[in-house]
Every structure is written in C-alpha cells, then in structure tokens.
C-alpha cells in the first residue's frame with residue numbers, strides 16, 4: 334500500500350492520530366540502526382515493534398518520543414516524524430497540539446510524589462490545557478488498580494507499571510509508546526500486562542506502539558507488527574499470516590568484530606583512546622556547564638507552567654539545600670572558626686604581658702573584620718558548595734539516570750523550569766541564610782572564648798571592639814554588607830548552575846551519577862575560591 338493510501342485509511346478510522354515516518358535514518362556512532370524507512374503507523378491501533386536484543390528498538394522509541402536531538406554525538410537521526418497532518422500549521426488550525434507519551438521500561442515515576450500526585454502532575458501538564466481533563470487523578474489510579482495512599486517506592490513492579498500507564502494516559506497523548514513493557518516479568522504477569530495494554534487501548538483509543546523482543550506475549554494484542562530487521566536495518570511490516578515466521582526472521586544482532594587484546598599496540602591505542610575520551614567528556618560536561626551558566630541569566634525567566642508545582646519543587650530544593658543538616662555543618666564551621674581565630678590570636682601574641690594591653694582592642698577589631706568580611710564567607714560558601722552542591726547534583730543525577738528528566742520532557746515540561754529555576758531560587762535564599770547562621774555561631778563563640786581567656790574584660794568591651802571596623806556610619810547594617818552579600822549570591826548562583834548541569838548530563842550508569850557528584854564538588858569549590866579571590870582584589 335502506498336504511503337498516501339495508508340494515511341487515508343488511518344484518517345478515516347478517526348481514532349487517535351497516525352504517526353508517519355518519512356525517510357527515517359538513525360545511527361549510533363558508525364552503526365546504522367534504521368536505514369531510510371518510510372511508513373505509517375495507523376491511528377487508534379496497537380502496533381508491536383519486534384526486534385532482536387540490541388537492534389535499536391529503545392533508541393527508535395526515544396527518537397519517536399522526541400527525546401533525542403538530531404545531531405547528538407552518540408546517536409543521530411535524519412528524516413521526519415509526523416503526527417497527524419504533515420503541515421504543523423494545519424495541525425494548529427485543527428486545534429491539534431500533538432504529544433507523544435511514553436511508558437518507560439524503568440517506569441520513571443516521581444518518587445517524591447504520591448501515586449495520585451504523579452497522575453495529577455500529568456493532568457496539570459496535559460497536551461491541551463484548555464480541554465477539561467477526561468477524569469480525576471483518583472479515577473485514573475482506581476481505574477488502573479493502583480493503591481492511592483502507598484508511597485511510590487513501596488509499590489510492586491506491576492503496580493508501578495500500571496501507575497506509569499495511568500500517568501502517561503492522563504496527559505492525553507496522541508500517541509502512546511511502551512518500552513519493553515513485559516521485560517523482567519514471568520509469563521503470567523507478562524500476559525496480564527498485555528491484557529492491560531489492550532484494555533486501556535480499547536477504552537481510550539490512543540494510537541499505541543509497543544516495542545519488545547517478547548513477541549510471544551504481545552502478539553495476541555497486536556493489530557499490526559513491524560520487525561526491526563537487524564540485517565537490513567529496516568522496519569518491515571509483517572502481515573498477519575506471516576506472524577508465525579517472526580522467530581526465524583528475527584536475526585540476532587551481529588557483534589562488532591573485537592580486535593584481540595593480545596596485541597599490546599592495539600591494547601595501548603584503545604587505552605589511549607579511552608583516556609582521551611574520558612578527558613574529553615569531563616571537559617565537555619564542565620565546559621558546557623560553565624558556558625550555559627554564563628548564558629543562563631538571559632534564558633532564565635521566573636516562569637513556572639504551574640505555580641503550585643513550581644513552588645513544590647522550590648520547597649523540595651530549599652529543604653535539600655537549606656535544611657537542618659546544612660545548619661549543623663554551617664554552625665559547627667562557624668563555631669570552629671570563631672574559636673580558633675579568637676583563641677590563637679591572643680594565645681600566640683609575642684611578649685604577651687606587654688603587647689596585649691596595648692593591642693587587645695585592635696586585635697578584637699581585626700578578628701571581627703576578618704570573620705565578617707573574609708573567613709566566614711569563604712568557609713561557609715566552600716561548605717555550601719561541597720555539601721549542598723553534591724546533594725543537588727545527586728538529586729538531579731538520579732532523576733536523569735532514573736528517567737524522570739525524560740518523563741518531564743515527554744509531559745511537555747522543560748527540565749530547567751521545574752529543576753534549574755527552583756534550584757537557583759533555593760540557593761539564592763539558602764546561601765545568605767546559612768552564612769548568617771555560620772557568622773552568628775562564630776561571633777557567639779568568639780565572645781565566649783574572649784570572656785573565658787580575658788575574665789577581666791566584659792561582653793561590652795568585646796562588642797565595642799569586635800564591631801569597630803564594621804560599624805556603619807548610620808548605625809544600620811554592618812559596613813561592607815554589600816560585598817558580603819554580592820560574593821554570597823554570586824557563589825550561590827554559580828553552585829546552583831554547576832550542580833544542575835553536572836546532574837543533568839547524560840547518565841548511562843550509577844557510576845556516572847557518582848562521577849557527576851565528584852565533579853560538582855571539585856568545580857563548585859574551585860569556582861567559589863575564584864569568586865572570593867577576584868572579589869577580594871576589587872573589594873580591598
């Protein structure tokens with residue numbers, strides 16, 4: 334059947350939207366996974382795409398879901414993917430705001446939200462916000478049989494999968510993709526999942542594409558079958574009378590010819606290439622983080638698609654960055670620096686008996702100045718960089734690795750609106766607050782130390798001299814507060830950006846998450862030191 338005829342047949346069906354591939358080609362590095370493929374996936378039906386392990390089914394699905402850029406270094410694609418009409422203007426005129434939803438193999442649920450919260454998030458970000466939602470979040474979880482009051486992490490694998498389907502459907506996608514929905518399930522559970530897919534498709538009539546190598550479980554619910562042929566790298570439609578030949582036509586993917594490790598020269602060149610790749614990756618991730626951080630003020634608008642969800646993310650990151658465990662660190666650091674600066678200044682004064690009476694007020698004034706303008710700001714921001722930067726990089730890194738960032742994107746949400754903006758807001762609020770706590774602790778311990786080492790002097794003496802170099806002329810804020818606040822905010826903003834971009838960089842394994850945390854600690858502390866060094870040159 335010609336493409337146009339297929340298209341007409343789909344349009345006549347009038348249910349869901351067809352998806353059309355035109356000259357689609359996908360390659361991973363030098364290997365072509367899909368070559369010049371043009372076909373139409375019919376509207377309102379279940380199309381099962383089968384293929385051997387490693388043939389490229391998941392990469393195809395991610396391409397269809399709009400999760401892969403055309404010119405990505407690792408995976409690139411050419412051609413067009415059209416949902417509904419060819420002409421996007423025509424789509425818009427017909428009120429079509431196309432959306433592809435995906436039920437991820439690892440579910441990619443938002444762990445910090447309840448099951449109903451996950452679905453409500455999808456409803457609030459549905460493809461057409463002007464149309465009323467088809468049903469409430471509670472109705473969705475009830476329909477799919479998910480316990481509403483159990484936390485997401487405590488749900489069983491099957492319940493998580495049903496919740497993932499409910500969340501995806503609640504966003505009213507035009508095309509619904511399932512990535513290996515039966516992987517890791519026994520045959521009875523696999524059959525149940527297949528029935529669930531058929532059941533939801535019968536009720537909601539969404540165009541559904543199921544990608545699997547478990548064709549035996551999923552063929553019974555298929556309306557159409559496409560084979561991703563690893564020999565020819567083409568998607569081939571298999572007519573129903575040939576479905577029994579699938580097992581013979583599904584050829585295993587030919588493994589790349591690995592050159593023997595025995596040759597030391599080859600081994601060496603591979604190690605060199607790997608090492609160079611690692612160094613490249615490191616500087617690319619860091620360089621792009623710095624570059625994007627510089628461009629950020631121009632891109633970042635204080636805009637949340639939904640204020641309520643935006644505030645929820647802000648509170649989440651405020652707890653992470655400025656919560657009680659951070660208070661403990663910063664207060665302890667303030668106490669240590671307040672004690673050491675006061676105690677050792679007087680303890681190691683040469684010719685104490687003579688010099689101390691002459692210098693005591695000057696020394697106290699210097700301690701006050703140094704603590705307020707330099708020591709506490711440097712120490713506090715380094716600790717914030719290491720502790721809070723690492724916490725945020727871990728949070729975003731896990732969201733990236735666990736697929737939640739992809740889930741946000743398929744729900745039409747740019748990660749920077751619900752992740753980056755809240756992270757920046759959290760750091761801009763929490764960094765001055767934490768530094769103030771650290772300074773308060775330093776001052777208190779300095780006073781206590783001074784009183785215990787100089788019992789003849791009272792707190793009034795300490796106070797008068799400690800603030801002598803800092804007293805503002807009009808008696809309001811301490812002198813130089815603008816510098817302290819400026820350094821503090823520049824540090825907070827930069828730490829937020831570095832942690833976010835390190836966390837957001839692609840993650841193939843848990844190792845990559847820990848790599849992002851380490852890089853964040855390294856780069857944020859270096860960044861903070863540079864900020865203090867540069868501002869000190871200007872400030873003093």
Ligand SMILES: Nc1ncnc2c1ncn2[C@@H]1O[C@H](COP(=O)(O)OP(=O)(O)OP(=O)(O)O)[C@@H](O)[C@H]1O
Pocket residue numbers: 361366384385386387388389390391392393407408513545546
């Ligand atoms: N991000 C990536 N970077 C580099 N190569 C990748 C990436 N993702 C996938 N690949 C490669 O693309 C090929 C196809 O992978 P894909 O995961 O799509 O296979 P699949 O058909 O889904 O296999 P399975 O059924 O085992 O999940 C594999 O060789 C894989 O190593």
